Amino acid sequence: MKNVLLTIEYDGTNFCGWQxxxxxxxxxxxxxxxxxxxxxxxxxxxxxxxxxxGVHAYGQRASFRGDFGIPVDRMQMAANxxxxxxxxxxxxxFQGLQGDIRIKNVTEVPMDFHARFDAVGKKYIYKIQNRTIxxxxxxxxxxxxxxxxxxxxxxxAASYMTGTHDFKCFQAAGGKEMESTVRTIYQIRLYQRMLxxxxxxxxxxxxxxxxxxDGFLYNMVRIITGTLVDVGTGKLSPENISGILAGKNRQLxxxxxxxxGLYLAEVYYNEAKRSQR
Amino acid sequence: MKNVLLTIEYDGTNFCGWQxxxxxxxxxxxxxxxxxxxxxxxxxxxxxxxxxxGVHAYGQRASFRGDFGIPVDRMQMAANxxxxxxxxxxxxxFQGLQGDIRIKNVTEVPMDFHARFDAVGKKYIYKIQNRTIxxxxxxxxxxxxxxxxxxxxxxxAASYMTGTHDFKCFQAAGGKEMESTVRTIYQIRLYQRMLxxxxxxxxxxxxxxxxxxDGFLYNMVRIITGTLVDVGTGKLSPENISGILAGKNRQLxxxxxxxxGLYLAEVYYNEAKRSQR
Numbered sequence: 001m002k003n004v005l006l007t008i009e010y011d012g013t014n015f016c017g018w019q020x021x022x023x024x025x026x027x028x029x030x031x032x033x034x035x036x037x038x039x040x041x042x043x044x045x046x047x048x049x050x051x052x053x054g055v056h057a058y059g060q061r062a063s064f065r066g067d068f069g070i071p072v073d074r075m076q077m078a079a080n081x082x083x084x085x086x087x088x089x090x091x092x093x094f095q096g097l098q099g100d101i102r103i104k105n106v107t108e109v110p111m112d113f114h115a116r117f118d119a120v121g122k123k124y125i126y127k128i129q130n131r132t133i134x135x136x137x138x139x140x141x142x143x144x145x146x147x148x149x150x151x152x153x154x155x156x157a158a159s160y161m162t163g164t165h166d167f168k169c170f171q172a173a174g175g176k177e178m179e180s181t182v183r184t185i186y187q188i189r190l191y192q193r194m195l196x197x198x199x200x201x202x203x204x205x206x207x208x209x210x211x212x213x214d215g216f217l218y219n220m221v222r223i224i225t226g227t228l229v230d231v232g233t234g235k236l237s238p239e240n241i242s243g244i245l246a247g248k249n250r251q252l253x254x255x256x257x258x259x260x261g262l263y264l265a266e267v268y269y270n271e272a273k274r275s276q277r
Numbered sequence: 278m279k280n281v282l283l284t285i286e287y288d289g290t291n292f293c294g295w296q297x298x299x300x301x302x303x304x305x306x307x308x309x310x311x312x313x314x315x316x317x318x319x320x321x322x323x324x325x326x327x328x329x330x331g332v333h334a335y336g337q338r339a340s341f342r343g344d345f346g347i348p349v350d351r352m353q354m355a356a357n358x359x360x361x362x363x364x365x366x367x368x369x370x371f372q373g374l375q376g377d378i379r380i381k382n383v384t385e386v387p388m389d390f391h392a393r394f395d396a397v398g399k400k401y402i403y404k405i406q407n408r409t410i411x412x413x414x415x416x417x418x419x420x421x422x423x424x425x426x427x428x429x430x431x432x433x434a435a436s437y438m439t440g441t442h443d444f445k446c447f448q449a450a451g452g453k454e455m456e457s458t459v460r461t462i463y464q465i466r467l468y469q470r471m472l473x474x475x476x477x478x479x480x481x482x483x484x485x486x487x488x489x490x491d492g493f494l495y496n497m498v499r500i501i502t503g504t505l506v507d508v509g510t511g512k513l514s515p516e517n518i519s520g521i522l523a524g525k526n527r528q529l530x531x532x533x534x535x536x537x538g539l540y541l542a543e544v545y546y547n548e549a550k551r552s553q554r
Binding site for chain 2: 009010011056099100101102134136137139141
């Protein structure tokens with residue numbers, strides 16, 4: 001019996017999210033199909049985060065256990081080979097479905113290790129393109145905002161969100177009822193990169209928001225982003241943030257930014273726990 | 278009666294090419310659907326270039342004639358509104374199908390103007406990512422080559438292709454039998470942009486190949502690119518190019534680069550002709 005931990009990158013565009021659902025193409029479903037072939041047995045994955053439809057990952061994690069013949073150090077190449085092949089019955093001219101998941105790492109872990117329960121933190125990145133003229137080639141990979149954003153105000157607002165707070169105001173309905181809505185955000189970093197000039201009203205740029213925390217409520221990063229955008233456009237001011245947090249009411253916070261700008265970037269584990277034997 | 282010229286940008290990923298085909302999603306089919314609604318009559322487009330499945334455009338052109346009520350200066354916004362709406366019966370979670378065509382310009386032209394026959398030249402851009410670790414987020418937008426490319430040799434090879442030549446060696450089977458395979462390439466420009474470091478064996482970069490000419494044979498830019506890549510990896514040398522051209526045999530040239538790296542960037546017209554009344 002072995003326990004195996006995967007590090008996974010995916011383009012969420014053509015998936016109905018992470019979680020397995022009958023008849024729908026999901027990341028978990030696609031990975032379980034491929035690893036069941038490789039391991040010659042039914043494989044069930046424990047993923048760290050149930051990302052929504054359209055959300056991407058640079059470093060999702062998932063673990064699974066089993067007795068299988070294939071050596072762990074052969075799994076990465078074999079899985080990537082199967083993941084890049086066009087699905088049966090799909091026209092090969094339909095480029096969008098091929099190779100949109102890549103296994104970045106496969107490693108053996110102690111039997112009692114669990115990809116979700118043992119995570120001690122995560123990093124998400126949210127990508128915004130601030131531009132007047134839409135860029136259709138990035139429509140599935142960022143949130144495009146045609147009004148100029150005030151980055152300094154957004155940074156100030158983000159500083160009020162950092163730390164340990166009750167984040168009930170940033171929790172969407174439809175999530176699980178949590179025992180506690182207190183979480184710690186270790187860092188929110190905003191940075192801007194200028195994009196090639198176009199014929200729009202201002203110089204286009206990409207603004208990335210990196211959020212590192214010990215855990216996240218349902219849609220929390222997307223609501224944090226929407227709130228920061230509302231500050232950037234002047235709809236809210238940085239001074240409103242403390243009141244929004246204290247109010248513990250979703251209605252006080254900003255809008256929910258769309259899924260396609262969100263990337264699950266990294267999952268953190270206690271290294272001692274992950275490698276103990 | 279009016280004659281209207283469109284400038285069109287599209288992400289070719291989810292299209293079976295430009296040309297209308299029953300039961301398949303094509304760029305021409307999608308545009309004819311939308312403009313038939315706007316003009317309240319059956320619209321048939323004359324496109325400049327029949328791009329293949331997976332090929333993109335920054336500046337495709339197409340013209341159509343008709344007697345219609347909608348003012349020409351309202352067409353762009355109205356068409357982009359319809360093009361961005363999710364197609365009927367498609368799940369909205371399937372992001373990939375929404376807004377992958379954008380009308381960049383609509384202008385009235387003289388009645389005898391034709392988007393294809395009056396074109397005097399075109400610019401294509403072919404994008405390569407030269408990297409060891411594949412980037413799944415760009416898999417539909419460039420050709421990813423994991424062996425380091427010698428850019429200087431590629432530039433030298435390109436210089437032998439520039440000018441007026443019989444380009445029969447760069448014509449794929451399956452195209453129309455042309456009366457002449459002589460064309461003029463005005464310019465081939467190669468430029469490199471470094472990409473963020475990864476854990477690969479060399480620093481990743483993007484190499485763009487811009488080709489401007491008076492006309493192009495079937496798959497010509499993709500075969501030019503494949504030949505330049507074969508020079509970049511050392512399979513061919515720049516000195517081979519003159520012999521390849523003189524041989525007029527497709528078998529002598531390099532491989533055909535895949536469609537997803539190709540962008541129809543610009544179409545050139547004789548401005549006097551385009552604006553005469």
